[in-house]
Amino acid sequence: MAATGQKKSIVVVGGGIIGSTTAYFLAHHAKFNPELHTITLLEATKIAGGASGKAGGLLALWAYPKSIVPLSYRLHKELAEKHGGEDRWGYRAVHCGQLDTKARASKSAGKGDGLSLKKRTQDALGLLKSAGVPKDLDWVSPEEIQSYSEMGDPSTTAQVHPYQFTTSMAALAAEKGVRIVYGSATSINHSAGAVESVTYTSKDDGTSKTLPADIVILTAGPWTRTIWPSAPISAMRAHSVVIKPSRPVSAYALFTSIEMPHGSEVTPEIYARPNQEVYACGEGDSLIPLPTSSDLVRVDESRCQDIIDQVTSISDELRDGEIMAKQACYLPNVTNGGGPMIGETAVKGLLMGAGHTCWGIQNAPGTAQCLSELVWEGRVRSANIGALDPRKFM
Numbered sequence: 001m002a003a004t005g006q007k008k009s010i011v012v013v014g015g016g017i018i019g020s021t022t023a024y025f026l027a028h029h030a031k032f033n034p035e036l037h038t039i040t041l042l043e044a045t046k047i048a049g050g051a052s053g054k055a056g057g058l059l060a061l062w063a064y065p066k067s068i069v070p071l072s073y074r075l076h077k078e079l080a081e082k083h084g085g086e087d088r089w090g091y092r093a094v095h096c097g098q099l100d101t102k103a104r105a106s107k108s109a110g111k112g113d114g115l116s117l118k119k120r121t122q123d124a125l126g127l128l129k130s131a132g133v134p135k136d137l138d139w140v141s142p143e144e145i146q147s148y149s150e151m152g153d154p155s156t157t158a159q160v161h162p163y164q165f166t167t168s169m170a171a172l173a174a175e176k177g178v179r180i181v182y183g184s185a186t187s188i189n190h191s192a193g194a195v196e197s198v199t200y201t202s203k204d205d206g207t208s209k210t211l212p213a214d215i216v217i218l219t220a221g222p223w224t225r226t227i228w229p230s231a232p233i234s235a236m237r238a239h240s241v242v243i244k245p246s247r248p249v250s251a252y253a254l255f256t257s258i259e260m261p262h263g264s265e266v267t268p269e270i271y272a273r274p275n276q277e278v279y280a281c282g283e284g285d286s287l288i289p290l291p292t293s294s295d296l297v298r299v300d301e302s303r304c305q306d307i308i309d310q311v312t313s314i315s316d317e318l319r320d321g322e323i324m325a326k327q328a329c330y331l332p333n334v335t336n337g338g339g340p341m342i343g344e345t346a347v348k349g350l351l352m353g354a355g356h357t358c359w360g361i362q363n364a365p366g367t368a369q370c371l372s373e374l375v376w377e378g379r380v381r382s383a384n385i386g387a388l389d390p391r392k393f394m
């Protein structure tokens with residue numbers, strides 16, 4: 001796979017964060033020669049239309065798997081420095097903690113129809129301090145906090161806006177010569193044990209077309225199995241909301257455990273973002289199977305409202321804020337655990353980067369770098385990813 005003096009046609013299937021970042025790294029590799037090589041990014045619906053545009057965007061040195069996390073975390077920083085990621089995709093270091101608390105008896109998040117605001121009195125700030133809550137985490141209600149423990153600090157934890165990051169990767173790849181084609185792959189064709197082409201249904205005119213390929217990289221997230229049925233990838237739906245808080249809030253990502261008034265415990269994750277945005281996601285469900293494409297994902301309003309009720313019950317700033325988005329997407333899980341799967345398959349020229357579970361944003365640049373090394377150099381040199389070899393899973 002490493003002989004680069006000859007023509008090479010590479011097709012990346014799926015324009016989520018894994019496919020878009022892989023296209024970026026392929027096109028930025030020193031051995032990519034647009035005179036000789038073609039790289040096509042084939043996306044069924046919309047770049048970042050799935051989980052990659054609707055995830056939280058937390059990056060952490062304490063994420064998993066360990067074989068790829070440090071590389072990927074470092075590459076995120078380097079990409080941000082190289083392309084102005086701070087402005088372009090909201091890259092920044094953050095604090096991260098586990099917050100155990102109780103909901104206040106507020107009924108609604110609606111502006112003006114909740115309980116009257118409890119202003120930040122010295123007494124209230126004293127409550128934060130006694131629960132071990134950092135002083136600048138002043139946008140959670142102090143009265144009911146049971147405990148706060150730090151999980152990461154700005155040296156080990158960061159964030160990006162996943163939609164902005166993914167679309168930037170695709171745009172930067174295109175600037176370097178990657179062709180983005182909109183169409184849904186229907187088959188990866190191979191003969192004598194080697195890939196030959198990808199057949200897809202064009203989004204423009206609905207006709208079936210075929211792209212010749214020496215190398216196909218399958219990065220279709222939860223849809224991977226619909227194209228390559230032996231890939232052990234399952235899909236889990238998850239809802240999330242985006243709220244514009246009533247005032248700018250400090251840079252914290254919070255894993256919470258909230259005791260609700262009726263006694264149940266809920267665990268939304270709440271991430272403050274730089275552009276006066278707060279993202280919150282709830283638990284997953286398996287009520288609706290994966291639809292055929294990302295634009296057909298069904299959003300259950302009541303699940304979004306649950307998240308809103310939960311997070312606004314612990315923060316005046318969120319309660320008095322404005323709801324910007326209610327959304328759902330599907331997480332790609334490896335069926336028997338472990339993963340993601342990164343590398344070659346039993347078919348020559350077919351590579352995979354799929355099954356990134358809840359750390360696909362964090363692990364995208366590392367995955368992409370490894371795949372691009374495999375394509376251009378014939379081996380992965382930046383990380384030891386033997387345990388993630390797709391042949392061990394299929």
Ligand SMILES: Cc1cc2nc3c(=O)[nH]c(=O)nc-3n(C[C@H](O)[C@H](O)[C@H](O)COP(=O)(O)OP(=O)(O)OC[C@H]3O[C@@H](n4cnc5c(N)ncnc54)[C@H](O)[C@@H]3O)c2cc1C
Pocket residue numbers: 013014015016017018019042043044045046047048049050051052053054055056057058059183184185186219220221222223224227237238239240281282293294329330331332353354355356357358359360361362363
């Ligand atoms: C609620 C939630 C919060 C999350 N928060 C975080 C977080 O804070 N940090 C983190 O690291 N990770 C997080 N994740 C995980 C992360 O979102 C995923 O691991 C990651 O987005 C997976 O990326 P992907 O490119 O593999 O898949 P996707 O984003 O699903 O992209 C797959 C792409 O393939 C395309 N496609 C599908 N079928 C075809 C076909 N036949 N032909 C062509 N294209 C096709 C789709 O249209 C889609 O664009 C979160 C996930 C969820 C659900």
